Amino acid sequence: MPRQYPDPLRRFCRFLTRPFRQGSAPQRRIIPRDEHDISRQDFSRAALHVLYGLKDAGFEAYLVGGCLRDILTGIKPKDFDVVTNAHPEEIERVFRGARIIGRRFRLVHVRFKGEVIEVATFRAVTGQEEDEDDRHSRRSAGGQILRDNVYGTIEEDALRRDFTCNALYYDIRDFSLHDFADSLRDIEHRTLRLIGDPEQRYREDPVRMIRAVRFAAKLDFSIDPATEEPLARLAPLLQQVPSARLFEEVLKLFLSGQGQRTFALLQKHHLFDALFPATAEALDDDDGASDLKLIHAAMRNTDRRLAQEKPVTPAFLFAVLLWPALRRRVSFYLGHGMPPLQAMNKAAGQVIADQVGIVAIPRRYSAVVREIWDLQSRLPRRAGNRAAALMEHPRFRAAYDFLLLREEAGEIKPGLGEWWTRFQEAGDEARDDMLAGLGRQDSGPQNAPRKRRRRRRRSGGGASDNYSGGGQDE
Incomplete structure (x- = not known):
């Protein structure tokens, strides 16, 4: 009979005999402080508090991953992650206010002066044989990791990380960098590379x-x-x-x-x-070009708002991303003789229901998405007191911005957005004149989705940069 080893020894023997993953570098390269550009001044006080706290308690402690990558690429890091040889229960004993979280990956959150530092124990490189033997690590039949709480060494921890640019470690003991996967080389060459076999890592x-x-x-x-x-x-x-x-x-x-x-x-x-399968299918339609322009314009202006440190609501993003699917579904129901309002309501419910089965949309956002969509058919109806009432609607600004995007993308003819822009800026007397000059109301033909024809997928897209984006902070 084969010799039976205790579990920790069996895992260690298998680690020694297992070949290193393709594309990884098993040798640790240590870069001393005078040969790299990362300084403790780049770290938050909370990160230093955790690093020194673990060090003083007799444990190894390293900053790891994205914060180091960002510093080296000229980006100010937002989050600092720490890894250590201390187990979660030991970390919890070192810091007041520490809390163990997670089941798939057990981590510790350490709160210090309003900032939360995530601390993880070194993870082991797990193969299928360990998963069958160890109750702390599980994979699905397709290879996806379902639970991973097998602790290991820093070398194993480095080799199980996803991309080489995330496999750098900063040692608080001597301020050196530890590079296990040619991380610095890939960062210098601005190359994103997976550690190990890409297909296996994606399946995990x-x-x-x-x-x-x-x-x-x-x-x-x-x-x-x-x-x-x-x-x-x-x-x-x-x-x-x-x-x-x-x-x-x-x-x-x-x-x-x-x-x-x-x-x-x-x-x-x-x-x-x-x-977003329904949206992707809609973009393949013959008149999907305007939908593609709408998404690109929304993304560009969202990027601009974020650069200006303005808020962006997920509801507006989902309203844009699902609009092509909604238009396609509404067009289908209209083509089968369903009244417009009923077609809109039924299509909106189905599009959101189908999407949440893939990407969850919390109800607090999906309700706003539906309001933005609903207002698109109400914005053309401005006579009497309707315009003033619409401006009081809590989603008016978001719906107005959405309307501007639709005009910009060429989905509907221009003019209505400019009218609403002037109406918001006008005084009471000027508003009365604008309403008196409306004449017969266009109650919405320009907003009715057109029947679509299939076309071949196009990429890219463009739009002008005059979208205000103001409704995203609704």
Whole structure:
């Protein structure tokens, strides 16, 4: 009979005999303080508090990942992540206010002066054989990691990270950088590269495909060919990810300040098709060009608002991203003789219901999405007291901005948006004159969706840059 080893020893023996993952560098390269540009002045007080607290308690403590990558690429980091050889219960004993969270990955949140630092224990490189033996680590039949609380060494922790640019470690003991995967080289060459076999890594966690696009757009990195190749082929795996998790990932995609470039990359690699299938199908229609322009204009102006540190509501983004699918569904019902109001209500409910099965949209946002859509048919009806009443609606500004986007994209003829712009700026007497000059109201033919014809997919898109975006902070 084969010799039976205790669990920790068995895992260690397997680690020694397992070949290193393709594309990774098993040798640790240590860059001393005088050979790199990262300084403790770049870190927050809370990050230093956690690093020194763990060090003084006798544990190893490193800053890791995105904060170091951002500093080296000239971006001010927003979050600081710490890794250590201390287990969650030990970390919790070191800091007051520390709290263990998570089941899939057990982490500790340490709060210090209003800032939260996420602290993780070194994770092990887990293969399928460990997953079968260890109750702390589980994979699905397709290879997706469902639970991963197998602790290991810093070397293993580095090799299980996703991209090389996220596998740098800053040692608080001597201020050196530890590089296990040629991270500095890839950051210098602005290359996004997965550690290990790309297909296996994507199957372990399909969200890595979204992260690849997000990092490439945010950092202006090119995606390594081996990392890029499986994206379109494995995109359907995203629909196996819990919809609530995808909601958070979609917000990161489009609220990173590089939404327009991110959208183009999602389309290029067919990831948008997996995230928003009904919209992707609508963009294939013969008159999908205006919808594509509308999305690009919205993304560009959202990026501009974020650069100006103005708020952006997810509801406005989802209203834009799902509008092509809504128009297509409304057109179908109108073509079957359904009255416009009924067609709009039924289509809106179905489009949102279908989408939340893939990307969850919390009710506080989906309700606003429907209000923005509903107001599109009401904005042309301005006679009497209607215009003043519409301006009192809590979603008026968002709906007005949405109307401007539709005009800009060429979906509807221009003029109504300019009228509403002047009406908002006019005094009472001028408003009375504008209402008196309306004549017969256009009650909405320009807003009725047109019947669509299929066409071949186009990429890109453009629009002018005069969209105010003000309604996004509604």
